[in-house]
Amino acid sequence: MLRWLVLLRGLGNVVVKELKELLRDPKILIGMIVVPLIMFPILGFAIRGSIESVEERLQMLQIGVVDFDRQSASEDLKAFLQNNLTVTLVSINASDIGEAVRLLQTDTNATDLIIIPSGFTQNISQGNPAYVEIYSVFSGTRGIAEIASSSIVSEYLEFYRRDLAPEPFNTISKSIVKGKPTDVPPSTLFTIMSSQVFVLPTTISILLVFSMQIAATSVASEKEEKTLETLLSLPISRFTILAGKLVGSIIVAAVGAVTIMIGFNYYMGSFMLMGDVGSGPVDLAAIGLAPTPLGYVILGASIFMALLSALALAIIISAFAQDVRGAQSIVGYLYVLIMLPMIIIMFTDFNALPLTAKIILLAVPYSHPMLAAQDIITGNYLAAVSGVIYVGLFTVALLYAASRLFSTEKILTAKLKFRGLKFKRKKIQNSENP
Amino acid sequence: MSFAVEAEDLAKSFGNIKALDGLSFRINPGEIYGLIGPNGAGKTTALRIISTLILPTSGYVKVHDHDVVDEASVVRKLIAYLPEEAGAYKNLSGEEYLRFMASFSLRENGSLEEMVAIAAQISGLGNRLRDKVKTYSKGMKRRLLVARALMTRPKLAVLDEPTSGLDVLHSVHVREIIKQQVKKYDVTVLISSHNMLEVEYLCEKVALINHGKIIAEGTPDKLKIDNDVENLEEAFAKVVGLA
Numbered sequence A: 001m002l003r004w005l006v007l008l009r010g011l012g013n014v015v016v017k018e019l020k021e022l023l024r025d026p027k028i029l030i031g032m033i034v035v036p037l038i039m040f041p042i043l044g045f046a047i048r049g050s051i052e053s054v055e056e057r058l059q060m061l062q063i064g065v066v067d068f069d070r071q072s073a074s075e076d077l078k079a080f081l082q083n084n085l086t087v088t089l090v091s092i093n094a095s096d097i098g099e100a101v102r103l104l105q106t107d108t109n110a111t112d113l114i115i116i117p118s119g120f121t122q123n124i125s126q127g128n129p130a131y132v133e134i135y136s137v138f139s140g141t142r143g144i145a146e147i148a149s150s151s152i153v154s155e156y157l158e159f160y161r162r163d164l165a166p167e168p169f170n171t172i173s174k175s176i177v178k179g180k181p182t183d184v185p186p187s188t189l190f191t192i193m194s195s196q197v198f199v200l201p202t203t204i205s206i207l208l209v210f211s212m213q214i215a216a217t218s219v220a221s222e223k224e225e226k227t228l229e230t231l232l233s234l235p236i237s238r239f240t241i242l243a244g245k246l247v248g249s250i251i252v253a254a255v256g257a258v259t260i261m262i263g264f265n266y267y268m269g270s271f272m273l274m275g276d277v278g279s280g281p282v283d284l285a286a287i288g289l290a291p292t293p294l295g296y297v298i299l300g301a302s303i304f305m306a307l308l309s310a311l312a313l314a315i316i317i318s319a320f321a322q323d324v325r326g327a328q329s330i331v332g333y334l335y336v337l338i339m340l341p342m343i344i345i346m347f348t349d350f351n352a353l354p355l356t357a358k359i360i361l362l363a364v365p366y367s368h369p370m371l372a373a374q375d376i377i378t379g380n381y382l383a384a385v386s387g388v389i390y391v392g393l394f395t396v397a398l399l400y401a402a403s404r405l406f407s408t409e410k411i412l413t414a415k416l417k418f419r420g421l422k423f424k425r426k427k428i429q430n431s432e433n434p
Numbered sequence B: 001m002s003f004a005v006e007a008e009d010l011a012k013s014f015g016n017i018k019a020l021d022g023l024s025f026r027i028n029p030g031e032i033y034g035l036i037g038p039n040g041a042g043k044t045t046a047l048r049i050i051s052t053l054i055l056p057t058s059g060y061v062k063v064h065d066h067d068v069v070d071e072a073s074v075v076r077k078l079i080a081y082l083p084e085e086a087g088a089y090k091n092l093s094g095e096e097y098l099r100f101m102a103s104f105s106l107r108e109n110g111s112l113e114e115m116v117a118i119a120a121q122i123s124g125l126g127n128r129l130r131d132k133v134k135t136y137s138k139g140m141k142r143r144l145l146v147a148r149a150l151m152t153r154p155k156l157a158v159l160d161e162p163t164s165g166l167d168v169l170h171s172v173h174v175r176e177i178i179k180q181q182v183k184k185y186d187v188t189v190l191i192s193s194h195n196m197l198e199v200e201y202l203c204e205k206v207a208l209i210n211h212g213k214i215i216a217e218g219t220p221d222k223l224k225i226d227n228d229v230e231n232l233e234e235a236f237a238k239v240v241g242l243a
């Protein structure tokens, strides 16, 4: 019995010591308590906001309809849609598809257009194959919401076709890309463009995280291995040392990036082949969805700028750590700035976000290469280039700060200080010993 | 006459801690000058200021008439600094490390190959120079670092406890080398040490510092006579005990 008590007291002492060690380490305090407390609400808010924005969109959704038939079957179909669809049906009077697409984009905010061809009623009544075309605008910026509205429309039509329509007819899904109708179904486009929707943001995020890790380690390991003092006393400019660290990290990161790209490309390739089986090869260039060489240059510049700013930031932050482990956990907090934009951009339509969310997203430099990946497809080069300029300015400011840090003694003496915590503790002590 | 080092009323505070509090001393060219003092006296802080790593809160230091703050880049060309606690890049071999370090020094002080050869001789590491630094023992690493500080024939070598962690034989060897270098290449040496035997053997002049101030200065003999003691250790104990 006594033995057990002794054992328990020993355990208690060890636990108290462990808790003191752990809770007094600011890194653990921030990592375990502060970050989750902030990160999850923001993430939840962002995702809820994006889901709401999709739902809102679906409720306010308008669908254009062009009736070239104007007979009983087409009137029945329209009446059904009017009565059953939660969305607003807008009739468009046009003489051809081109005009209908133009009117859809100028006069409505609809992203889907149902076309009932002439002879629809006649074909049905004579038992000939009849069809309805659904054209959906493919924007390339709406992430996963891209195919939500068009699939709703197809589903309603399917419902009508199977159970209510007297004679069966087919629906054909087609796309409107950059204001022009094409025969490629939106789902195929989506599959193909998912490299832009998913692969690029994830790849960019991994690349950023990876290179920040390298840069942080390269500064912190100089401290941990006690090589920094010697290095700083050598007759080389501090800026050279900083630049050397940046370039070194960029090269290692670039090798990593290429490996990641190759791996992902191979991985995605297996899906793309599947997507193409039904519809045959799609010429992206012909429908205007292939990035131009200029687009690639802009995207490259955007990724490079973001990379540079991430490296500079990691170097600055890691200068406040005493060792590699410390540097990596401090830099870890920055991943929120990469992961959050990534999730938001992958799953929401940037253009549909509330203004404040847009501003916050644009203020974070790491959103820009992910947005640029969309911009170069939609041809919105101005937005992408402004992004590059913004991140460039941000990077220049960071590099300036980093070179200041390297040219002073702070690189050796800087430490994360928690004045607030210390202050509080002092106060408590004071009240204890008046 | 210009001094190799001229420190005037140096003060350095880290927050509330006064590491240096009005430290002044002068070192003639070609001299071996020793800083001794108890733990926390401010020796390392003084050497780091002279080596342009940290800034004095007030006062100034000149190395061969160049201010360590305003002309830091000139000073860095003149000095070699061996930190108290130093490491080498562990994934480089000893030789690669020496080559890397030599590549930054002035060409007029000898070719890269010459420097590496000198360093090999100073360190006494022989074939082990081809091995990665991470396979070295603590003392071997220290020898590599001492060698790298001296191989470039700096005008001023700032050595913070150069022989700490070395065995007796290698300590003797390193002291010999330091003496030789001073004679051969007109190097000035500023060292800090806790080893009074070493200081007595090496230094022409010694400064005893405590609480960031010099409390006694002179040749080892003078310090002994002034305090009426047999050796430096006793002088140290007496002066620091009094202060």
Ligand SMILES: Nc1ncnc2c1ncn2[C@@H]1O[C@H](COP(=O)(O)OP(=O)(O)OP(=O)(O)O)[C@@H](O)[C@H]1O
Pocket (backbone or CB within 6 Å): A413, B014, B017, B018, B019, B037, B038, B039, B040, B041, B042, B043, B044, B045, B046, B084
């Ligand atoms: N980066 C720093 N931050 C805060 N205080 C410091 C820092 N560096 C040194 N100090 C303080 O300055 C004082 C002098 O330290 P310094 O390292 O110069 O002593 P030292 O004479 O080299 O001692 P030792 O013989 O132990 O090497 C000490 O009180 C130390 O705590």
Ligand SMILES: [Mg+2]
Pocket (backbone or CB within 6 Å): B043, B044, B045, B084, B160
């Ligand atoms: Mg010291």
